[in-house]
Amino acid sequence: MGITERVAELSAKLKQQKGSIETEEATKNAFVMPFIGRVLGYDVFNPAEVIPEFTADVGTKRGEKIDYALVHDGQVQMLIEAKKVTEPLRLEHASQLFRYFSVTNARIAILTNGQTWEFYTDLDEPNKMDSKPFLVLDLSAVDRTLLPELAKLTRESFDLDSVISAAGELKYIGAIKRALGAEFKEPSEEWVRFLAGRVYGGRNITQRVREQFHPLVQKAAHQFLTEQVNDRLKTALGSGEAEQDVTELAAAAQAPGQDAAPLAEPEGAQLERTRDVVTTEDELDAYRVVRAIACSEVPADRIFGRDTKTYFGVLLDDNNRKPVARLWFNRSRRYLGVFDENKVETRIPIERAEDIYAHADRLRKTVAGYLSKADERI
Incomplete structure (x- = not known):
């Protein structure tokens, strides 16, 4: 089974079990350890590959522990800090990762709540963990374009140099995609001003014009996404009656004023x-x-x-x-x-x-x- 199927398997499990998970330990057992073992391919019960409660004393901080350290070729290569699945990830959760990153050989730090997986390295300053991840994987809505990069971190094909060399581009592409997603969901004043300036015939983009264009930009964004989803699904399903069905489904899923929710299709489905x-x-x-x-x-x-x-x-x-x-x-x-x-x-x-x-x-x-x-x- 390839990485796409392994990720899809865990994604389906997360959707089914997330509602019943209430603690950090339950999150580790249900989602984090299966990700380490099933997706990344490490033996979670072999301390030569996975070290739970990894300790590396840092300065005056003694006895602090990282949830997991992943070992490859006898060296600690990745550090993982886990939080409970019901808690959104915040940068302050990564304080121990920041400290441990500088005193181990690890070049990859991972912060996760079981659903969202944030991957960090040291692009900005050598041997100092970046404040922004270069890769963010959300198991509730998997971006399949990220899976080839994730595959480079699996035990069977660990390729740190390749990951690091691509991390800079991944970091900014991911940030741009998230920024675009936020603008499509709720357009900012700057985004409205920019688009209104492209299409509005008047000379000045006043506050009144921006207020007029805000709902228009939001509606156009939803319609644009709907059309893109339609085109993709029509290509997959072929023409004819299926196209009409897909159009109705996509339009209903992305009606103006609602969050975009296109019909999900498994990869290669x-x-x-x-x-x-x-x-x-x-x-x-x-x-x-x-x-x-x-x-x-x-x-x-x-x-x-x-x-x-x-x-x-x-x-x-x-x-x-x-x-x-x-x-x-x-x-x-x-x-x-x-x-x-x-x-x-x-x-x-x-x-x-x-x-x-x-x-x-x-x-x-x-x-x-x-x-x-x-x-x-x-």
Whole structure:
């Protein structure tokens, strides 16, 4: 399973469990340790790779501990400080990281609450941790363009020099994207003045003109994002009835005056919806889980999703004769539909998408069965 599938798996878990996590220790167990082990590939139970409660006395500060130190080639390379998932990250949370950064060999410091992962290095001054991260990964809304950089920090392909060389560009690109996101959500006075100056025929951009243009800029921003989402989804789904369905969904999701909330698609997802079908986030989360499981047998792009009014189907090679699973989520009781070698379906009650992992072997066996039959015909 590649890093994209591993991150998607943890993202789905976070969405399901976040509401029940109330402490820092629970956050570590539920999200931080799985990220270290599953995503970054370090053995959390091997002290030669992961040192919990890492201590390196700093000046008059004695006995302070960093939550985790990650070791590669016998050297501490990354430091991790964790906070509880319900607490937004603030720079003051990183005080121990700042101190430890200068007295260890680590060039990467990570501040996280399990959902948001902020990666720091020493771009501004050598051996002094920067005040701004060069990479921010939000597991609740994964930016897939960051995953190749994250892959460079995994144990199997640790490439510190490559990460550091790209960190400067990543730092400013990330900051610009966050600034643009903030402007699209709630345009600042400077942004309104700038855009009004581009389109307004009058000579002076007065306070009255700015007040007039503020809602217009906000509305135009939402419409622009909606159009971009539409174009992307239409390309993925093809033309015809699906396009009309996508238009309605995207417009409803990003109505003026509301936060942008485009319909999320898993990376590489191949989805087809019939008319009047609304695909829910829970269905997409479950689809991601099935797809992640099946990726142990086939490439991800061979797993397709097809939503209908009664169930969400997961197919191999977009072939109705090769059902991998059915997600019966359009009812009060949820079921996972699995298939035997004769394609007889059995429905298994589940509560959450992550419950599907308990049936991973059965799903893999179904996919492997289709592959073996294909080999027999060759």
